[in-house]
Amino acid sequence: MSALRKGGRARRRRANRTPVARRPADRSGGTAPQLGGTADRSGGTAVRFGGIGDEAAPDLAGQLDALEQLGWREMELRTVDGVWIADMPARQVTALARTLRRRGVRVCGIASRVGNWASDITDDHRREDLELEALALRAAVLGTTRIRVMSYPNGTGLPEPEWRRRVLARLRGVAAGAHRGGRLALHENCAGWAGSSAEKALDLIASVDSPGLRLLHDTGNGIAYGYDGFELLRRTAGHVDHVHIKDAVGGGPDTRYVLPGAGDARLAESLRLLTARGWRGVWSLEPHLATRPHEGLAADGRTDSGFVAAGRALTALVEREVLPHSPGWRLVPGGLAQDLPTPRPASRPAGADAGARAGTDERAAREEAVTDAR
Template identity: 30%
Template sequence: MSAAYPLSSCIEWQFAEAGDLAARLHAAKAAGFELAEFHLWRDKPVAAIADALNETGMRLTGVCVDPRRSIVDPAERAEMLAAVRETIAATAILGKPALIVASGFKVEGMSEAEHFDNAVAALRAAADAAEAAGVMLLLEPLNTRLFAAMYLVSTKLGLDLVEAVDSPNLRLLYDVWHSAVMGEDMAEVLAGRIHLVEHVQVADIPDRNEPGTGTLDWVKVAATLRDLGYTGAIGLEYFPTMPMDQSLAQSQRMLAAD
C-alpha cells in the first residue's frame, strides 16, 4: 500500500546523519523520495544544493522567505518585500521552488482590521513580485503553542487573506500539525476552499513526529484530503523517531487512500 500523494521530505530535520542539505538530498533520493523541502536558505550551501538537485533529479516543494519579516507591521514592509525579492533571486537556481511566508507577530495597539489590511497590502506587493518571476508564494498559518503573539494562527484567516489578495501566485500552505494544535476541524476549515491550498504538511500530535506516533486519526486526515479534492504533494515536516526508510514506510501507510 502506498500513499495517495507524492511525499516530500523535510531535509531540515530528516537525514541529518548524511551531512549538509546537499548530502541529505542524495540520502532522501536513495530512500525513495522525489521531493524535498527545507526552511531558511541564507545559512545553507545553495550552489551545492542546486548541484544535488541536478544530480538526483529531485525537486523542491518549498523554501522559506529569508529573513522572516512581518506582513502586518508597516515598519517592516520594505524589509519584507526585499526578503521576498532576494529569496526569489537566490532560489532561482534551485528550480524556482514555492516560497513560504509566515505572518510575523501582532502589532500592539493595532486593530484586527488594520492587521488584515496591512497583511493584504504586503502580500499583494509580494505576490506581484512572485508573479513577475514565475514563483508561487505560500502563506503559512502557525500556532500559538510555539508562537504566542503570531498574527496568523488560523486557517480560515489565512484563506481569507489569500482570497483578498486574489493573485494566482499566492496560495495557502496547510499544516495539519499547526491546525490540530489550534483545535481546528480540518474538514470544516478547508470546506469549499481547497483550491486555495497549494501544499499540505503533516506531523502527528503532540510531539511533531511521523504519522502514527501520536493521537491524530490519519485515516480521517487522508480521507478528508481525498474528499475535498486535494491533488498536491504532502510534506513530511516532522522529527523522525525511527530510521527514515521505516519512517517513510509508516507515513505511506498512514496516508494511504484506502
C-alpha cells in the first residue's frame, strides 16, 4: 500500500474518533480542582481560603481589606457597591481586574442570578441568557472559569415531574454554553429543584451529563432548608468543585447564622470528609452574619460585618477539629497544604542487578577483543 493511501486512512480514522471532553482550565491558579488529585509535594496550597467579597463590605476597598486582615488571596465576586458583576460596565470590570492583580488577589468565581431565589422556573429566561453572555466576557477579564447557578424555585406550583423536566432542559443549555466557552457552571445546594436533596443533585449531574456542570456545596444551607448538609456532601462529594463555608442554628424562618464551628451544620465533619478525600480547591467564606441578599441585608463594611471574625473562627476550627483527624495536612498562609508521601522507586525484578552486571562484563570483553585485533 502506498504511503499516500496509508496517510489518507490514518486521517479518516482520526476524524472519526469521538472527541474526548477536557476539563476547562482554571485561570484562577492552576487546573480545575479534582477530588483525589495529586497535591504539590513541595508544600503547595491544596485548599485555598477565600470569601465572597460583599459579605465583608459593599465596596472593593473594604472587601480587599478584610481579605488582607486574614492573609487570604482568593475572592469570590457577587456585587461591588451593590452592583452585580453582570451589570457592571465593562470598563469598571477592567479596572476591578487591574486592582485585584495589583493586590495579588485571584477571583475564584462569580455569582450569577441564574435560577436563584429571586427567579422562577416559569420565567422567561432571555434576561438570564444576557446575564450569562455578560458574565462570560467578565469572567475572562477577571481570570476565572467558575459561575454559580441554582436550579429555580417553583413558585407557580408546577407538578414535580414538569418542574424537573424544565430545570434539566434549562441547565443542559447553561452547561453546554459554559463548556463551549471553557467555563464551569456550579450548581449550589440552595433555592431550586436540585438544591436540597442528594438524589436530585445526582440526578441533575447524571441527566445534564456535561463537563460544563459541577456542584457547589454550601455547608450551612441545610439548616435553613431543612436537610442534613453533611449527608448531602457525603453522597455528592465526588462532583463538588467549590465550597461555601457557613454555619447556623435554628431552621426555616428561625435560622440564625453564627461563626463557623458554633452552629449545627456539622461543619467540622464536612471539612474532615473533604480532607480525607484529598479534595483540592477553594473554601469560600459566606458567613451571612450581616449580608443576606435574599433578605435584603448587606454589610456596611464595619467590623461588625463579622467577616474577619468568621475567617478567624474558620481557621481556629480547622486547627482544632480538622487537622488532628487529617494526617498529612497542615495550615499554610492562605490555606492548607497536603504533604503526600514520596513514592518509592519501582522495585527491580529479582536478578536484575546480576543481569545488568553480566551485560556490562560482556560489553567490556567485546571492547577488549576489538582493541587486541587492532
